[in-house]
Amino acid sequence: MNFQRNIAFDDVFFDALDRSALPVGQAQTLPPQCYTDPQFFEFEKEALFNHEWLCVGREDWIRNIGDYFTTAIIGEPIVITRNARREIKAMSAVCQHRAMVVAEGFGNARALLCPYHHWAYSLDGELIAAPAMDATEGFDKKDFCLPTMQVECWQGFIFINFDASAAPLAPRLSALDPVLANFDLANAEGPRPGKPFHFQWNWKVMFENNNDGYHANRLHHGPLHDFVPSSLASFPELPPNTAGYYRFNGTTHADAAFNPTQKALFPIFPKLTLEERNRMLFANLPPTLSLVVSVDSVIFMILRADTAGSHFVDQGTLYAPGAMKDTLFEKRVEMSMSAVADIIAQDLHVDAMVQVGLQSRYATRGRYSWQERAQQELNAWLVPRYKSARARMAASAATARGKLASIDVVVTS
Structure with missing residues (x-):
């Protein structure tokens, strides 16, 4: 126990x-x-x-255009790619259709193809193909791209950050x-x-x-x-x-x-x-x-x-x-x-x-x-x-309670 x-x-x-x-x-x-x-x-x-920078692998794991590898941290499936501009991209590996994982392991591909229903994503995470969705009202491929993360490289290691507003990593490693x-x-x-x-x-x-x-x-x-x-x-x-x-x-x-x-x-x-x-x-x-x-x-x-x-x-x-x-x-x-x-x-x-x-x-x-x-x-x-984090969460909770109290006052009055 x-x-x-x-x-x-x-x-x-x-x-x-x-x-x-x-x-x-x-x-x-x-x-x-x-x-x-x-x-x-x-x-x-x-x-x-x-909110912190998380190491996911090495740059030389994706030397060539089209190379990719997958990983996961705190339960989040992630795919790292080398795009056509030779940039390193990090994105969720979760298909935005029915949550199938779009890639496993590592390899080289021109696009990431979800094996379930063949939704296809570019190496930048853009949805480029979605079969038989023509009759779906209001469907726009631009609305269903793979979520992306910040990427930074240091000493040949690849780091990602889920927080889009996080400060750069490299300046805080100048002592190392x-x-x-x-x-x-x-x-x-x-x-x-x-x-x-x-x-x-x-x-x-x-x-x-x-x-x-x-x-x-x-x-x-x-x-x-x-x-x-x-x-x-x-x-x-x-x-x-x-x-x-x-x-x-x-x-x-x-x-x-x-x-x-x-x-x-x-x-x-x-x-x-x-x-x-x-x-x-x-x-x-x-x-x-x-x-x-x-x-x-x-x-x-x-x-x-x-x-x-x-x-x-x-x-x-x-x-x-x-x-x-x-x-x-x-x-x-x-x-x-x-x-x-x-x-x-x-x-x-x-x-x-x-x-x-x-x-x-x-x-x-x-x-x-x-x-x-x-x-x-x-x-x-x-x-x-x-x-x-605790102070941030407490402040958020207090704000939420204040909003609920305001709603209660309005309803009561």
């Missing part, structure tokens, strides 16, 4: 969230209900996912650009991720673990991880409006990588400085993108929340240009992944058990080590958005 559900999301609850955004030495973890309660997740959709510049992620290469993972825990549990230096030499103690010691974690100060956060983690030797040799297996990104070759970088762009950056590869995870207790993850790896042409590339991948898989298995077990613990009547708001500052930085990103 989940003993955490019976709680009032009132002023007391939201005021108490401020304690999670205090400096790391003073901060408390978020209340367990933020990870487990379906009602809170519904609120979170409006507070975060309806310099630390990623020498990796040139826009031109990095890697295979398209396979089938997405579906994990049975809250998306924030995954986000926290992906950038948690505190557990590195505890949970992962051993030769596959000890060369990235928790004690060498550092957390640069970032401007308050930054749309992400990151930590550096020094390594005990240069060109370290997660494999049995502890050394880079793939070509090192060619522009790296000596300083960059002696550390790793862990970066998060909530609520959807997490990066593990080493000298020869970058693991990316695109998190797609679907319920309070589950989310999908598209996981891929990027390499320096030309790395995939090596005749031993696949063998090197096998060697690397055999080690990474062991580390990931430990993380996944912990994530699953944390979700179990968060539902306990005894789950509480814990305290942080300095090595967990990334968790406090996530809180500092979340809490203002939670509180702003």
Whole structure:
């Protein structure tokens, strides 16, 4: 049984969230209900996912005109296309006739054809064909285009925003650009991720673990991880409006990588400085993108929340240009992944058990080590958005009550 559900999301609850955004030495973890309660997740959709920039994939997944891929987040089916002008377009994948999904998976097409009744949409989402609708009164194809979203690209990643009035993303990532510049992620290469993972825990549990230096030499103690010691974690100060956060983690030797040799297996990104070759970088762009950056590869995870207790993850790896042409590339991948898989298995077990613990009547708001500052930085990103959304929703509700009262006065009089 989940003993955490019976709680009032009132002023007391939201005021108490401020304690999670205090400096790391003073901060408390978020209340367990933020990870487990379906009602809170519904609120979170409006507070975060309806208005923030959401990573959906990579530009090189749609290199050519007509290329498309599909995805979904918070239950919204989405299709991303490369149109005839080579622009990237993002739109709902829901046919505006009878709600059939117009595309699945990925491929290349001149138009998106709904398989149900063959309504056809251009790569811009315009309805261009609707068979046997001539006798339908007042029917105009212009009224039934696929809804579109804002699109922005950063470091080769595609982001969308459901909010047509949302401010641009790139200016709020200027603090991350310099630390990623020498990796040139826009031109990095890697295979398209396979089938997405579906994990049975809250998306924030995954986000926290992906950038948690505190557990590195505890949970992962051993030769596959000890060369990235928790004690060498550092957390640069970032401007308050930054749309992400990151930590550096020094390594005990240069060109370290997660494999049995502890050394880079793939070509090192060619522009790296000596300083960059002696550390790793862990970066998060909530609520959807997490990066593990080493000298020869970058693991990316695109998190797609679907319920309070589950989310999908598209996981891929990027390499320096030309790395995939090596005749031993696949063998090197096998060697690397055999080690990474062991580390990931430990993380996944912990994530699953944390979700179990968060539902306990005894789950509480814990305290942080300095090595967990990334968790406090996530809180500092979340809490203002939670509180702003609640104020916005409260104002909207008050306006609605005022209108109802006005109507009542008119009717009564």
